[in-house]
Amino acid sequence: MFVQDQLQQKIVCPGVVTCLTASPDGAFLAVGVAEAVYLWEVCTGKLLCVLSRHYQDITCLKFTDDGSHLVSAGKDNLALVWSLCSVTQMDLSNTPEPRHVLSHHSLPITDLHCGRMGAQARIASSSLDQTVKVWELSSGELLLSILFDVEIMSVTCDPSEYYLFCGGSDGNIFQVSLCSQNLCREKSFQSESEGNQVFKGHRNLVTCLSVSMDGTLLLSGSHDETVRLWDIQSRQSVRCLSHKGKCTDVTIFNSFMGLIMGKQQSSRNPNLTTAFT
Numbered sequence: 001m002f003v004q005d006q007l008q009q010k011i012v013c014p015g016v017v018t019c020l021t022a023s024p025d026g027a028f029l030a031v032g033v034a035e036a037v038y039l040w041e042v043c044t045g046k047l048l049c050v051l052s053r054h055y056q057d058i059t060c061l062k063f064t065d066d067g068s069h070l071v072s073a074g075k076d077n078l079a080l081v082w083s084l085c086s087v088t089q090m091d092l093s094n095t096p097e098p099r100h101v102l103s104h105h106s107l108p109i110t111d112l113h114c115g116r117m118g119a120q121a122r123i124a125s126s127s128l129d130q131t132v133k134v135w136e137l138s139s140g141e142l143l144l145s146i147l148f149d150v151e152i153m154s155v156t157c158d159p160s161e162y163y164l165f166c167g168g169s170d171g172n173i174f175q176v177s178l179c180s181q182n183l184c185r186e187k188s189f190q191s192e193s194e195g196n197q198v199f200k201g202h203r204n205l206v207t208c209l210s211v212s213m214d215g216t217l218l219l220s221g222s223h224d225e226t227v228r229l230w231d232i233q234s235r236q237s238v239r240c241l242s243h244k245g246k247c248t249d250v251t252i253f254n255s256f257m258g259l260i261m262g263k264q265q266s267s268r269n270p271n272l273t274t275a276f277t
Helices: 084-088
Strands: 019-023 026-032 036-041 046-051 058-063 067-073 079-083 101-104 108-115 122-127 131-136 144-147 152-157 163-168 175-177 186-189 198-199 206-211 217-222 225-231 236-242 251-255 272-276
Touching: 019 058, 026 058, 026 067, 026 144, 036 058, 036 067, 067 084, 067 108, 079 084, 079 122, 122 152, 122 163, 131 152, 131 163, 152 225, 163 206, 163 217, 198 236, 206 251
Parallel strands: 108 152, 144 186, 152 206
Antiparallel strands: 019 026, 026 036, 036 046, 058 067, 067 079, 079 101, 108 122, 122 131, 131 144, 152 163, 163 175, 175 198, 206 217, 217 225, 225 236, 251 272
16 A cells, blocks of 8 residues: 655644644644643644633643534633634634633533534533533533532543543542433432442543443543553443553544554454553
8 A cells, every 4th residue: 555655744832732632634733831722724834823711721622523613621610612713714913712611610620522513512521629511512501510529530421422421530430321311400420320330440540531432332541550441331341451651541443454553452342443642
């Protein structure tokens, strides 16, 4: 197979990078530096805009699956929703404004998850205030707030959005049903409730989570220097991989021919590949 040489684009950041993400089509790169978000066009390396509405360091950035919006969150307890179309059409002399300001957290936000359906997606945010909150992206409305007994360090959702998976500071992973008949706007997590379960195995902060496309496998990374692959139905750890340091990110994605380096295939599903750092 002929592989064309790729042009390497070097982008110099103005400070220490706290988080970064790329749009699904690879056209844009968003980087958090202190309290500002820098948005670059990948193919040219051009800086398109600087989003500076946060008051403290940014902790996480997520694009929607259609690349139409960017969500930023930080230590100032705020999550901001940005319309990519609006901010990229402004010149650097103007100050872009977020479409929505999500301000119901009382302590720093630790993680974000953007669901599917583009601008109609739901957003989940986790925080040191021991809550996970679910928002409607289009309106910025708070749909659900779940209170836990521990700080929540990571959050994700299965592709069908039946369940939330929330990584705790105690090493546990909490599975919260979003389809319970008695679901109200504010609730406390109780493991004995219908659809609520706990994955036990990590010994330290669960910092990152990823669910397979078929909703059967959960991948988790922790400060205990391990990555665990879980069978969601049984809540059993089917594989444990050791690191030489704290795990900062994990992803499950479909295998592609020619993807060789840095992969670990699942014995349960050879078409799935897990990546972790």
